[in-house]
Structures are given as C-alpha cells and as structure tokens.
Amino acid sequence: MPEQPSGSAIAIREVSKVFGSGSDAVTALAQVDIDIRANEFFTLLGPSGCGKTTLLRLIAGFDYPTTGEIRLYGDDIAQLPPYRRPINTVFQNYALFPHMTVAQNIGFGLEMLGRPRAEIAARIDEMLRLVRMEELKNRRTSQISGGQQQRVALARALAPQPKVLLLDEPLSALDYKLRKEMQLELKRLQHETGITFIFVTHDQEEALTMSDRIAVMSKGRVLQIGTAHDIYDKPAERFVANFIGETNLLDAEVTGVDAATATVRVKGTTLQAGLPEGFRPTGKATVVIRPEHAELEAGGADRGTLGGLGGVITNVVFFGTDTHYYIALDGGGEFMVRRQNSRGAAGFASGDRVGLRIDPGAARVLRD
Amino acid sequence: MTAPPPASPRERQADRSAARRNRWLTGPAVTIVALFGIVPLLIVLVYSFLAPAPYGGVQWKFSTDAYLNFLFQRDIFSDALQFSPAFLLIYLRSFVFAVITTLICLALGFPTAYFMATRPPEQRNWWVLLITIPFWSNLLVRTLAIMFIIRDEGLINMALMGLGLIDKPITMLYTNFAIVLGLFYSFLPFMVLPLYSSLEKLDFRLVEAAHDLYATRRQVLWRIVIPMSAPGIVAGCLLVFIPALGAYVTPLILGGGTHLMIGDLIAQQFGSGRNWPLGSAQALILMAAVLVALWVYVRNAAKGGKHG
Amino acid sequence: MAERGPLDLKTQPGFGKVALLCLFLLYAPILILMIFSVNSGSIITHWEGVSLHWYGAALADGDFHSAARNTMVIAVSATVIATLTATLAAIGMTRVKPWRGLGAAFMVINLPLMVPEIVTAIATLSFFALVAGKLGLNFGIGNLIIAHTVFCIPFAYMPIRARLEDMDLTLEQAAADLYAPPWQTFRRVTLPLMMPGVFSGMALAFIVSFDDFTITQLVAGPGQTTLPLYIWNQTRRPMTPEINAISTILLLISIVVVTASALIARRRKA
Numbered sequence: 042m043p044e045q046p047s048g049s050a051i052a053i054r055e056v057s058k059v060f061g062s063g064s065d066a067v068t069a070l071a072q073v074d075i076d077i078r079a080n081e082f083f084t085l086l087g088p089s090g091c092g093k094t095t096l097l098r099l100i101a102g103f104d105y106p107t108t109g110e111i112r113l114y115g116d117d118i119a120q121l122p123p124y125r126r127p128i129n130t131v132f133q134n135y136a137l138f139p140h141m142t143v144a145q146n147i148g149f150g151l152e153m154l155g156r157p158r159a160e161i162a163a164r165i166d167e168m169l170r171l172v173r174m175e176e177l178k179n180r181r182t183s184q185i186s187g188g189q190q191q192r193v194a195l196a197r198a199l200a201p202q203p204k205v206l207l208l209d210e211p212l213s214a215l216d217y218k219l220r221k222e223m224q225l226e227l228k229r230l231q232h233e234t235g236i237t238f239i240f241v242t243h244d245q246e247e248a249l250t251m252s253d254r255i256a257v258m259s260k261g262r263v264l265q266i267g268t269a270h271d272i273y274d275k276p277a278e279r280f281v282a283n284f285i286g287e288t289n290l291l292d293a294e295v296t297g298v299d300a301a302t303a304t305v306r307v308k309g310t311t312l313q314a315g316l317p318e319g320f321r322p323t324g325k326a327t328v329v330i331r332p333e334h335a336e337l338e339a340g341g342a343d344r345g346t347l348g349g350l351g352g353v354i355t356n357v358v359f360f361g362t363d364t365h366y367y368i369a370l371d372g373g374g375e376f377m378v379r380r381q382n383s384r385g386a387a388g389f390a391s392g393d394r395v396g397l398r399i400d401p402g403a404a405r406v407l408r409d
Numbered sequence: 410m411t412a413p414p415p416a417s418p419r420e421r422q423a424d425r426s427a428a429r430r431n432r433w434l435t436g437p438a439v440t441i442v443a444l445f446g447i448v449p450l451l452i453v454l455v456y457s458f459l460a461p462a463p464y465g466g467v468q469w470k471f472s473t474d475a476y477l478n479f480l481f482q483r484d485i486f487s488d489a490l491q492f493s494p495a496f497l498l499i500y501l502r503s504f505v506f507a508v509i510t511t512l513i514c515l516a517l518g519f520p521t522a523y524f525m526a527t528r529p530p531e532q533r534n535w536w537v538l539l540i541t542i543p544f545w546s547n548l549l550v551r552t553l554a555i556m557f558i559i560r561d562e563g564l565i566n567m568a569l570m571g572l573g574l575i576d577k578p579i580t581m582l583y584t585n586f587a588i589v590l591g592l593f594y595s596f597l598p599f600m601v602l603p604l605y606s607s608l609e610k611l612d613f614r615l616v617e618a619a620h621d622l623y624a625t626r627r628q629v630l631w632r633i634v635i636p637m638s639a640p641g642i643v644a645g646c647l648l649v650f651i652p653a654l655g656a657y658v659t660p661l662i663l664g665g666g667t668h669l670m671i672g673d674l675i676a677q678q679f680g681s682g683r684n685w686p687l688g689s690a691q692a693l694i695l696m697a698a699v700l701v702a703l704w705v706y707v708r709n710a711a712k713g714g715k716h717g
Numbered sequence: 718m719a720e721r722g723p724l725d726l727k728t729q730p731g732f733g734k735v736a737l738l739c740l741f742l743l744y745a746p747i748l749i750l751m752i753f754s755v756n757s758g759s760i761i762t763h764w765e766g767v768s769l770h771w772y773g774a775a776l777a778d779g780d781f782h783s784a785a786r787n788t789m790v791i792a793v794s795a796t797v798i799a800t801l802t803a804t805l806a807a808i809g810m811t812r813v814k815p816w817r818g819l820g821a822a823f824m825v826i827n828l829p830l831m832v833p834e835i836v837t838a839i840a841t842l843s844f845f846a847l848v849a850g851k852l853g854l855n856f857g858i859g860n861l862i863i864a865h866t867v868f869c870i871p872f873a874y875m876p877i878r879a880r881l882e883d884m885d886l887t888l889e890q891a892a893a894d895l896y897a898p899p900w901q902t903f904r905r906v907t908l909p910l911m912m913p914g915v916f917s918g919m920a921l922a923f924i925v926s927f928d929d930f931t932i933t934q935l936v937a938g939p940g941q942t943t944l945p946l947y948i949w950n951q952t953r954r955p956m957t958p959e960i961n962a963i964s965t966i967l968l969l970i971s972i973v974v975v976t977a978s979a980l981i982a983r984r985r986k987a
C-alpha cells in the first residue's frame with residue numbers, strides 16, 4: 042500500500058466493517074481508503090445507510106473495524122478504545138449529560154484527563170467565550186435551546202483540544218435559519234482552532250458550502266474524493282452526479298478519445314466531453330451536463346450552429362433567483378435548463394420551440 | 410459479490426469480554442431466583458409423585474395417588490376408585506369466578522382507562538397515582554375493609570336497617586357474591602393500568618379521521634379504539650384472570666372456609682389436610698392452567714406483532 | 718353567536734361517571750376502615766367518638782412491636798439484596814449486544830411474576846422443609862428473607878430496566894469519547910442517570926415484601942410473625958378497632974412509599 046502522505050492527520054487504509062455474521066452479515070464498509078489532511082474541513086457525504094456514520098464511529102472508537110488500519114499522524118489507533126484516542130465527537134443528538142451543568146459538561150473531558158482544577162476552570166471560560174455562551178455557564182443542559190445545546194456540545198468536544206474533531210450530522214436537528222448560522226459558526230471555529238474537522242452529512246448543499254474536501258459515499262464505498270468544485274463540476278460517476286446538484290444525463294456514443302477529453306455523439310450532435318482521471322471510454326457512455334451550463338436559443342431551427350440539440354419547453358418553474366425550464370428533446374429524453382432571472386432577459390413559455398447551446402467544456406463522460 | 414471478511418480478533422475479543430461481564434452481572438439475581446424460586450417448583454413436581462406422610466410432609470415412595478385423588482376417591486372398604494368431582498368442582502368454580510371477575514373488571518376498567526387517557530397530561534398523572542395506590546396497598550387489609558362493610562353488622566346493613574328499608578341484615582359475607590366482589594376490588598387496578606398504558610399511546614388523530622369518515626362515537630369506539638387497544642385488553646384480562654384464579658386471601662376472608670377456591674384448597678393440603686403430594690398435584694394443575702393462559706397470550710402477542 | 722370550545726371528539730358519554738365510580742369503589746372501603754380506626758368505642762362497627770385510643774393500644778402491644786420488628790428486618794434485607802442484584806442484572810441485560818442465555822435469564826428473573834402466589838408459597842414451604850429435613854439447615858427468619866428476596870427481584874428489576882432502556886446510549890459513548898474509562902463512565906454518567914429507576918425499584922420491592930401475606934403465612938415458623946400475619950391473627954379473635962388502627966398504619970406506609978416513588982419518577986421526566 043502507498044505510504045501515508047506527509048501532513049495527513051487521518052489515514053484510513055483498506056477499512057471494512059461487517060455487522061453480524063454468516064448469512065446475516067451486512068457489509069457496512071468495504072475497503073475504504075481515505076487520507077484526511079491536517080487542519081482540513083473534510084466531509085463524508087452520502088445518503089443514509091451509505092456507511093458514513095459507521096466510518097465516523099470507527100474513527101471515534103465506538104466500534105472496531107473488521108479489517109484495515111486507521112492511522113492518526115502515523116499511529117494505528119484502530120484497536121484503541123475511544124477514551125485513549127485524542128479525538129472528540131459532536132453527536133447528532135448532542136448527548137449532553139442531563140445531570141450536569143453547561144460548565145460541568147464542558148469540563149468533563151479535561152477532568153477525565155486529570156488536568157488541574159485551575160486549568161479546567163480557565164479552559165471552560167475560554168470555551169464558553171469561543172461559542173458565545175458565557176451567560177449560560179451554570180444552566181442545566183435541559184434548560185437551554187437546541188441551538189445552545191449545539192454550541193455546548195461543540196465547546197465540550199473542543200475543550201480537550203483534540204487532534205481531530207468528528208461531527209455526526211450535528212446540524213440536522215436545527216431549523217433552516219439556525220442551521221445556516223451554525224454552518225458559518227463551524228467554519229469560524231475550525232479556522233480559529235486549527236483542528237481537523239471530519240463532518241458527516243447527507244445534505245449536499247451543506248457539504249458544498251462548508252468543506253475543503255468531500256468524500257462521496259454510497260453502499261459502503263467511497264466513490265469520489267475532491268474539493269467541492271471537483272465534485273460538482275467533474276462528477277466521475279452517475280451516483281455522484283445525481284446525488285449532488287441537479288443533472289442532465291444523456292446517452293452518448295464515444296467516437297474518439299485523447300488525453301483528457303472524448304469526442305461523443307449525442308442525438309446526432311458532436312460534443313467534446315471531459316473524462317474522469319484515468320478513464321478511457323469506448324462505445325456507449327453517459328454524458329452529464331449541469332442545468333446552468335446550457336443556454337436556450339429561440340427558434341432552434343438552425344441546428345448546426347446551436348450544437349444541434351433542440352426541443353419543446355414542457356414546463357417552466359419559477360424559483361425566485363432563477364427559473365427552471367424542462368425541455369422535451371427531439372428524439373426523446375428530457376433536459377432541464379436553469380437560467381438566472383435578470384431584469385429584461387427574454388422569457389420563454391411552455392410550448393416554445395428552443396435550441397440548446399451547451400457551454401464549451403461543460404459536458405463530462407461518467408465512469409459507469 | 411465476495412464474501413464479507415470474518416470478524417477481526419479485536420471485534421471478537423470486545424464482544425466476548427462484554428458478554429462475559431454481562432453474564433457475571435446477571436448471575437446473582439438469576440442464581441437467587443433459580444435456586445429459591447425454580448428449585449422449589451421442581452420439588453413440588455417431585456412431591457406430587459410421592460405418598461403423604463401421616464403428619465404432613467412426604468414419604469419417599471413413588472405414587473400417582475395425588476393425581477388420581479384429584480378426580481377419584483378410594484372407597485375405604487372395597488378399595489375401588491370412585492369418581493369424586495369435589496376438587497374438580499372447586500377448580501370449575503374458581504375458573505368461573507375468575508372469568509366473571511375479569512369481565513366485570515374489563516367492563517368498568519375500560520371506560521375508566523379511556524377516560525384517564527383522554528384527560529390533559531397533568532390530570533393523567535394524578536389519575537395514575539390514584540389507581541396505583543390501591544395496586545400497591547396491602548391486599549389483606551383491603552380485603553378486611555370489604556369484610557367490615559358487608560358483614561351482617563357492617564356499614565351497609567346498618568345503613569339499610571337504619572333507613573328502615575330492611576328488618577334484618579342481608580347476608581353478604583361468606584357468599585359467592587362476597588368473593589367476586591372481593592376479587593373485583595382486589596384486581597381492578599391490574600386491569601386499569603395496562604389498559605391505560607395502551608390507550609395512552611393511541612393516536613387520537615385516528616379517532617378524528619374516523620369521525621371525518623362519518624363514524625359515530627360508538628362506532629369509533631368499537632371499530633377504532635377497541636381493536637387498537639387489543640394488546641392492552643388482553644394483557645389486562647390476563648393480569649386479572651391469573652391472580653384471580655389462584656386467589657388465596659380473598660376466599661379465605663370473604664368465603665369463610667365454606668366457599669373454597671383453588672388457592673385455599675392447596676393451602677389446606679399443606680395445613681390441616683396434611684396431604685402434601687395432593688396439594689402439590691393441585692398446585693401443578695393450577696400452574697398448568699396459568700401456563701395455558703400465558704401461552705394463549707404469547708401466541709396472540711406474536712400474531713399482533715406481525716401486524717405492526 | 719355564542720362562543721364554543723372546539724368539539725371534543727375523544728370523549729365517550731358516561732365514561733367519566735364510570736371512572737369516578739371505580740375510584741369510589743377503590744377508596745370507600747379503605748377510607749371507612751381509616752375512619753373507624755379513630756373510633757373511641759370498643760365495638761368495631763359502633764361509632765362512639767373520635768379518639769386515638771386504639772393507636773395507643775396497638776403501639777403499646779408487645780406482639781405488635783415484635784411483628785413490626787420482624788417485618789422491617791425482612792423487608793429491609795430483602796429490599797437491599799433484591800435491589801442490588803436486580804440493578805446488576807439490569808445493567809448486564811439492557812442495551813447490550815445479545816449474549817447467549819440472555820433470553821433465559823430474562824425469563825428466570827420474571828418467573829416469580831407468572832407463578833400464582835399460593836404455588837410459590839407451598840413450593841417455598843416444601844423447599845425449606847426439605848432443606849431442614851435432609852440437610853438439617855434452618856435459617857430462622859432468614860427463610861423469610863430468602864423467600865421475599867425471590868419475589869422482590871422482578872419488582873425491583875422492572876423499573877430499573879425501564880429506566881436504562883429510556884437512557885440514551887450515546888451519553889456513555891460521549892463520556893468514553895471524553896476520555897472516561899469504563900469505570901468512570903459508569904460512576905459519573907450511568908449510575909447517576911439510573912438512580913431514579915433504582916429508587917423506584919427499591920420502593921416497589923419494599924412494598925411487596927412489607928405487604929406480603931400469602932407466602933409469609935405458609936413459610937413463617939413460630940415467632941416469625943410479621944405485621945400482616947399479626948393482623949390476620951387479630952381477625953380470628955373478637956375484633957376491636959385496634960385492627961383498624963394497625964391496618965391504617967400499614968396502608969399509610971404503602972401510600973407514602975408509592976407516592977414518593979411516583980413523585981421521584983415524575984421529577985426525573987421533567
């Protein structure tokens with residue numbers, strides 16, 4: 042196996058997790074490899090049941106992997122119990138101790154580490170300042186709001202200055218507005234503390250806005266790792282393209298391949314499409330085009346200049362900042378185009394005949 | 410797809426040490442109940458196949474007389490077995506009493522539990538406490554309280570005579586009526602509490618939905634509420650029926666030794682009857698009846714589980 | 718138009734009256750018994766005036782004292798043993814990965830609830846007779862303590878188990894995550910959170926032991942009279958209001974313990 046790259050905080054190597062045994066065995070993780078860099082905001086993104094929470098629990102130590110290694114700055118920690126790992130967790134339901142005050146919760150980890158009282162007290166105050174909760178220090182955790190509980194959970198997990206902070210869908214219980222606020226707050230905290238964050242979510246928008254890098258997971262496997270831009274603009278697989286953002290998937294015929302692009306024919310039109318790294322397609326393939334990477338042209342009679350794709354608008358849905366146009370393509374299939382609503386721009390209506398102009402470099406071939 | 414990898418040594422070790430720890434923790438309680446709760450039942454089983462000793466206890470001699478004596482009596486002179494339904498009648502009477510008690514408890518307990526479940530939460534807590542207190546109060550004392558009231562010179566008769574409605578007291582104590590009254594009074598909370606906990610979980614939006622679909626109050630009750638609280642009804646009936654069938658204190662005090670139930674019959678064999686094997690056999694027959702009732706319950710619960 | 722509250726579709730006509738009738742039936746006999754306990758006359762059914770005379774008479778009675786002492790010795794011992802073992806068992810059996818024998822252990826612990834009391838009574842009697850006969854062992858009042866412990870265990874077990882089941886497993890994971898080794902996790906998180914369940918279990922175990930009549934009556938040897946047995950013996954003589962006084966004391970103890978336990982349970986939910 043490749044050595045751990047220098048600067049990576051967590052290295053996950055060939056990790057599998059099987060629950061149950063015999064015919065009841067369920068493979069929650071299959072041969073997962075991930076490197077998470079120090080000081081990175083790293084997100085595990087996927088639908089429920091994809092294995093992201095299982096992976097987080099293995100890193101925290103609540104479960105042991107069936108195979109593989111989990112390295113923390115080079116040391117294999119996969120067999121250590123959670124209380125011997127310098128890693129702390131923010132739980133989905135916060136898991137604040139109901140019989141302790143806010144301050145007692147925050148100080149718990151340091152107390153268990155046997156730190157002097159004065160240091161603990163100072164650190165509790167520092168943490169309360171960090172999450173802006175000074176005035177609620179002596180409240181019971183049952184007497185504070187959900188958003189406040191969230192902050193206490195963060196403060197409690199950050200207080201012992203862990204090397205890595207794990208966050209298990211921590212924002213899912215909050216309402217929309219508070220969630221937006223906490224997203225910024227988390228980014229700020231990560232920036233200020235310089236701690237590596239591993240964040241688990243099923244919310245693609247949350248993942249795109251917050252993360253330095255994202256691992257997209259499905260059915261116990263990691264499908265793609267990359268920056269938000271990489272994942273959105275260059276999805277490598279159908280699942281990734283579908284799960285993140287809205288997508289148009291078109292059947293295509295590969296007619297030629299060079300270093301990084303392929304020439305494909307889609308419904309009689311020739312397009313240049315980008316390729317996933319190290320992928321050489323032949324024959325039939327699927328091409329993905331994001332809805333905002335196509336422009337509508339009135340008429341659509343002159344197919345040659347318009348890239349050849351055209352059709353009839355079947356539905357127009359207004360979204361405030363933009364409008365979605367659903368087009369029944371000539372020769373079958375549906376295509377959706379998203380247009381910014383700017384003043385004075387020409388509108389289209391249902392039943393209009395339109396041509397599609399695909400932005401150069403927007404089309405990509407998928408690996409599947 | 411390839412077979413999943415076998416569990417790692419660490420996974421197995423963690424599971425094994427957890428299982429070992431949990432066995433040790435559970436050990437003391439299980440040992441006490443097994444040694445002093447189950448072993449005695451096995452001894453009863455053995456005793457039921459032995460012969461009685463003259464002054465109580467047993468002779469270590471195999472005999473099926475105890476079971477034969479349950480239905481037959483040996484003629485003193487000819488030594489022939491004659492059918493003797495005395496014990497069987499006591500069992501039948503106990504069964505009938507237990508069924509009647511269960512039905513009365515259900516008839517009064519269901520409306521009570523429903524009423525409790527539809528109170529505002531604050532009031533519900535008080536109702537539950539009010540029903541719970543008799544549940545945990547001394548059964549002997551509560552039964553004596555009933556006795557004081559229904560005696561010839563008890564409050565009811567005094568009041569009726571004082572009002573001039575009757576000239577001489579109505580005999581209520583030491584009658585079948587007294588026993589059923591006592592059983593009802595003893596076990597009513599056993600019906601109300603499980604019914605309440607099942608009705609409390611009922612989603613009353615279903616009631617609204619039924620009304621929306623033109624059901625009347627009574628139709629809602631019979632078509633929605635009762636079917637949905639069936640597990641609670643079965644549990645409540647069982648919790649009343651089983652102790653009522655084996656009741657000992659109630660017939661002892663309110664039956665006055667003349668209206669025997671199974672419980673007193675068994676106790677008698679271990680007391681004045683001095684026939685421990687017979688008492689053991691009678692106890693096992695009672696246990697068998699209880700197990701049948703429990704089995705019916707478990708089977709029902711399993712069926713109910715499949716629905717949701 | 719007159720203001721009307723929302724139509725209450727949940728109510729069923731007449732059910733409220735039945736509920737009140739049930740309360741009346743449950744409490745009237747107890748209240749009458751209590752009222753007659755402060756009757757000054759010596760005939761149990763004849764009211765002559767208010768007096769605590771019979772309480773004084775009961776408390777001055779040496780037999781009553783020894784019965785009370787026996788009851789407390791038995792109830793306290795059985796409660797302590799039952800609560801301790803039931804607590805350990807609940808920890809080993811609740812929220813754990815199923816281990817071989819878990820189902821059987823659960824059945825054993827709950828068995829005393831399924832067996833009719835009279836059967837338990839004669840079985841225990843037979844057991845101790847056999848132990849005394851074959852092994853020559855007699856534990857005196859220990860026999861009663863053992864017999865009571867057996868049926869106290871499931872009563873103590875139930876609320877502790879319920880409490881543990883309600884408890885969030887992630888709380889203990891959070892403690893472990895914050896560097897608490899298993900013993901500290903138990904001492905600082907599990908134990909304090911399960912205490913209300915332990916108190917409730919303790920209260921129930923105490924009450925069922927304190928009130929037991931059937932099993933005690935059959936198992937008790939000479940000189941092992943408990944309060945319920947004492948009351949029973951009183952009923953077989955010409956009865957005086959003293960029996961009402963003692964009964965009232967027993968009822969009040971049950972009511973206090975049950976109410977306290979319910980209040981503890983309610984506070985933990987708040």
